Amino acid sequence: MSDRMNSQKxxxxxxxxxxxxxxxxxxxxxxxxxxxxxVEWWIMIVGIFVILMIxxxxxxxxxVAPFAPNAQDSGPQLSPPSAHNIFGTDNLNRDVFSRIIWxxxxxxxxxxxxxxxxxxxxxxxxxxxxxxxxVVDRVLSLIMDSVYAFPGLILAIAxxxxxxxxxxxxxxxxxxxxxxTYFRLVRGQTLQLKEQLYVEAAxxxxxKQGTILFRYIFPNIIATVVVVFSLNIADAITTEAAxxxxxxxxxxxxxxxxxxxxxxxxxxxxxxxxxxxxxxxxIMLLALGFTMLGEGLAEILNPRLLEK
Amino acid sequence: xxxxxxxxxxxKNFPVQKSVLDMxxxxxxxxxxxxxxxxxxxxxxGEVLGLAGESGxxxxxxxxxxxxxxxxxxxxxxxxxxxxxxxxxxxxRRLRMKMQVVFQDPDSSLSPRxxxxxxxxxxxxxxxxxxxxxxKRRAIQIMExxxxxxxxxxxxxxPHQLSGGQTQRxxxxxxxxxxPEFVVADEPIAMADxxxxxxxxxxxxxxxxxxxxxxxxxxxxxATAKYLCDRIAIMYLGRIVEIGTKDQVFRTPHHPYTKALxxxxxxxxxKERRKDAxxxxxxxxxxxxxxxxxxxxxCPFAIDPCRSGRPPLRELSPGHFSACILEx
Amino acid sequence: xxxxxxxxxxxxIDYPISIGTVHAVRNxxxxxxxGEVLGLVGESGxxxSTLGLSFLRLxxxxxxxxxxxxxxxxxxxxSMKTEELRLFRGNKMAMVFQNPLTSLNPLMRIRDHFFETxxxxxxxxxxxxxxxxxxxVLERLGIDRQRLHEYPHQxxxxxxxxxxIGLGLILDPEILIADEPTTALDVIVEATFVDxxxxxxxxxxxxxxxxxxxxxxxxxxxxxxxVMYGGKIAEIGTAEQIFAEPMHPYTQGLxxxxxxxxxxxxSLVSMAGSPPDLVVxxxxxxxxxxxxxxxxxxxxxxxxxxxxxANQQTACWLxx
Numbered sequence: 001m002s003d004r005m006n007s008q009k010x011x012x013x014x015x016x017x018x019x020x021x022x023x024x025x026x027x028x029x030x031x032x033x034x035x036x037x038x039v040e041w042w043i044m045i046v047g048i049f050v051i052l053m054i055x056x057x058x059x060x061x062x063x064v065a066p067f068a069p070n071a072q073d074s075g076p077q078l079s080p081p082s083a084h085n086i087f088g089t090d091n092l093n094r095d096v097f098s099r100i101i102w103x104x105x106x107x108x109x110x111x112x113x114x115x116x117x118x119x120x121x122x123x124x125x126x127x128x129x130x131x132x133x134x135v136v137d138r139v140l141s142l143i144m145d146s147v148y149a150f151p152g153l154i155l156a157i158a159x160x161x162x163x164x165x166x167x168x169x170x171x172x173x174x175x176x177x178x179x180x181t182y183f184r185l186v187r188g189q190t191l192q193l194k195e196q197l198y199v200e201a202a203x204x205x206x207x208k209q210g211t212i213l214f215r216y217i218f219p220n221i222i223a224t225v226v227v228v229f230s231l232n233i234a235d236a237i238t239t240e241a242a243x244x245x246x247x248x249x250x251x252x253x254x255x256x257x258x259x260x261x262x263x264x265x266x267x268x269x270x271x272x273x274x275x276x277x278x279x280x281x282x283i284m285l286l287a288l289g290f291t292m293l294g295e296g297l298a299e300i301l302n303p304r305l306l307e308k
Numbered sequence: 309x310x311x312x313x314x315x316x317x318x319x320k321n322f323p324v325q326k327s328v329l330d331m332x333x334x335x336x337x338x339x340x341x342x343x344x345x346x347x348x349x350x351x352x353x354g355e356v357l358g359l360a361g362e363s364g365x366x367x368x369x370x371x372x373x374x375x376x377x378x379x380x381x382x383x384x385x386x387x388x389x390x391x392x393x394x395x396x397x398x399x400x401r402r403l404r405m406k407m408q409v410v411f412q413d414p415d416s417s418l419s420p421r422x423x424x425x426x427x428x429x430x431x432x433x434x435x436x437x438x439x440x441x442x443x444k445r446r447a448i449q450i451m452e453x454x455x456x457x458x459x460x461x462x463x464x465x466x467p468h469q470l471s472g473g474q475t476q477r478x479x480x481x482x483x484x485x486x487x488p489e490f491v492v493a494d495e496p497i498a499m500a501d502x503x504x505x506x507x508x509x510x511x512x513x514x515x516x517x518x519x520x521x522x523x524x525x526x527x528x529x530x531a532t533a534k535y536l537c538d539r540i541a542i543m544y545l546g547r548i549v550e551i552g553t554k555d556q557v558f559r560t561p562h563h564p565y566t567k568a569l570x571x572x573x574x575x576x577x578x579k580e581r582r583k584d585a586x587x588x589x590x591x592x593x594x595x596x597x598x599x600x601x602x603x604x605x606x607c608p609f610a611i612d613p614c615r616s617g618r619p620p621l622r623e624l625s626p627g628h629f630s631a632c633i634l635e636x
Numbered sequence: 637x638x639x640x641x642x643x644x645x646x647x648x649i650d651y652p653i654s655i656g657t658v659h660a661v662r663n664x665x666x667x668x669x670x671g672e673v674l675g676l677v678g679e680s681g682x683x684x685s686t687l688g689l690s691f692l693r694l695x696x697x698x699x700x701x702x703x704x705x706x707x708x709x710x711x712x713x714x715s716m717k718t719e720e721l722r723l724f725r726g727n728k729m730a731m732v733f734q735n736p737l738t739s740l741n742p743l744m745r746i747r748d749h750f751f752e753t754x755x756x757x758x759x760x761x762x763x764x765x766x767x768x769x770x771x772x773v774l775e776r777l778g779i780d781r782q783r784l785h786e787y788p789h790q791x792x793x794x795x796x797x798x799x800x801i802g803l804g805l806i807l808d809p810e811i812l813i814a815d816e817p818t819t820a821l822d823v824i825v826e827a828t829f830v831d832x833x834x835x836x837x838x839x840x841x842x843x844x845x846x847x848x849x850x851x852x853x854x855x856x857x858x859x860x861x862x863v864m865y866g867g868k869i870a871e872i873g874t875a876e877q878i879f880a881e882p883m884h885p886y887t888q889g890l891x892x893x894x895x896x897x898x899x900x901x902x903s904l905v906s907m908a909g910s911p912p913d914l915v916v917x918x919x920x921x922x923x924x925x926x927x928x929x930x931x932x933x934x935x936x937x938x939x940x941x942x943x944x945x946a947n948q949q950t951a952c953w954l955x956x
Contacts, residue, residue: 207434290463
């Protein structure tokens, strides 16, 4: 078998893309990276793995969930985990396992959309504010610092309460509290980078401000932004869960881990542990996944930049 | 020789940052660093003018003022007969095609996130001269001219993957890709290794011939200046103290500071070790420079008149000027 | 004749890092005589700074001495115990670093820097005496003793560099190691500094190892010069010999690279290529592939270091 693979490698140029070769190349790359990067690499890999798994659940829930999330006939009421209902059932006879799987879509969707929204607003504002300076910078910084000074969750609650229920409103509420994070990060880096010689060199070539910002400054900021983005999603996950735990935002029909957490809480005293445990574990797992990805990226990207 | 650059009465003052206490209590007058203090000179087409001096001399600031990377406090800059000190942003941008700069530290002059090819072809895109395949072709051509070979291979590399000599070549290539006429080189070899310096100097000489360039070569290293420059101006605390051809300044220096500087330059020959005394003291602050001739506190020949009134640049012989009132 | 004060025998220094081991210094041997100035020249990466740090055992981890010895007046520096080493440093051998601003504590007055040095070496008696001693040293260096009360940021670069020397001198060491001491200094200040080193040598008989890439500066003061390349010494001889009759092709190239303000030069020697990879150093002469006179044997076998002329040694197959 291996002989065949070897001869394939030498003679057949298309063999480069044969599955066996790709897989072996992948594993060789992993072991080489492990030697270079160490434990942070593995942390990141685990994080990616968790995220990918849950993303799969979010995209194709039907392939794994045995029941519909709101089906009130999936099993006996409040029954503990069994062969029929892996995670048990809740007070409305809904299968907890299926609710978990379908719920992944909600929480992941809201968290990622919120993070995207925050970054799309926060990053350009940070770039402009840092580069242009002056009054624009003062005003924007003042606004952003004020928002930043609020404890995130409190602010999200205020916004959610103000905007009312709905997936979009929840996303907005979560997004708003992270805009200052991106703003501050990008502004700080821009302030630093605009003093760099290559920015002056770009000006000397005749580059316009926009070109300088997006071709010269931003690419050098991306590494840190990506890390913050990942950690941001982790934070958004717990914030969204917290909001729905309190009862703000999502309508009852949409399966949501935070809501299930809140629901399960009232049944805990009667010894029904499965309704609250599994959603809690999942929230933790997903947030941890993104955190590990972020931390791993931070270690990998930054030393490589410095090691030069 | 036709004149390409003419600078008249260029002044640049930087306001000194006041501390909060100063502002609240002493009502101190705003102080300024007189970085460039009424400087005038010209550069002929195809000539290399050296601007030499120690720290605080204003030579780097002058270079930036010339390219309008900094705005002068007052004074005029003429490029090819046109007054460019007041032209608008758009016109200036287009002028940048013809006036380029090479800075001291090649690694900081290149964005770490841009490949060599992107860095070199960017000026073409920015100036609207070429894009896409044409820009790449032009970039490869320049790379070969500056000795960055194999060009196709290096095109995709990032600055941190190149050696010091190679990165400086990339900076040179980027400066030359728009076919400029004038290049300001600000200590281009100061950070390079000894052997790389020689390579870059030779390269600059060669490129000057091939591209018909005019250089303003800013340096603190007089030995290098003598090697590369046709004319040289010596600066001290924001003023030009002496200017002339290479032979005039190096063989018959007039200003005491020039003499001191030339004496202080180490010679790579153990048989020719310095015997004469050096001027005492150190370079004074540029915020409150000594009155009259800035050099008088350290000058071994100073006389009373040196303490008051700025000595003008007077012509000692055709083309050789010195800002010292003493007789040669 | 001249007494040997420092002897380096077959010294090798390694830096084991993630991608492999960097053999920064490979089998280097030379001697330093009492009262002489030895210039250690080379370009970046040749190992001269690493070598300089090793004399006072200041190598940063993971750097370590992998072989050979350094002997001061017969005593092996590498095997000194902590207490012996502490007394040795500063007292017998002192170091002056490149960037005086970062080497001085911005929160301590100048006199406190001196006090600390004296205290660490158990020679601090009382403030008055220490201040007098420090003041004496400063005056020797041409600095007004009133400046002891100032902070580092209140002094110019040249002055700070002289303070650094002062800190090195206050214990009357026998050897001073200066690592690129003038790189951050202006031309005239650099010349003043070199004059100062000359003074130290002549009046106080201090031996100096001057590490620099500035050949011209080293030519001003050095008695002997060692040229390093690729972690090894390529050539060593008197200053006159190195500049007038260099033997090793690298030395020849290096001398030819430097512009000489007293001479009208048509062109400078250019040495294309770059230094060898010190993680996997070539088996032969490190300069072999850049050498204009390179032969096959140069790439394959390391040339031995021999004294082919009186007082001048080189490692090159051309002379074998």
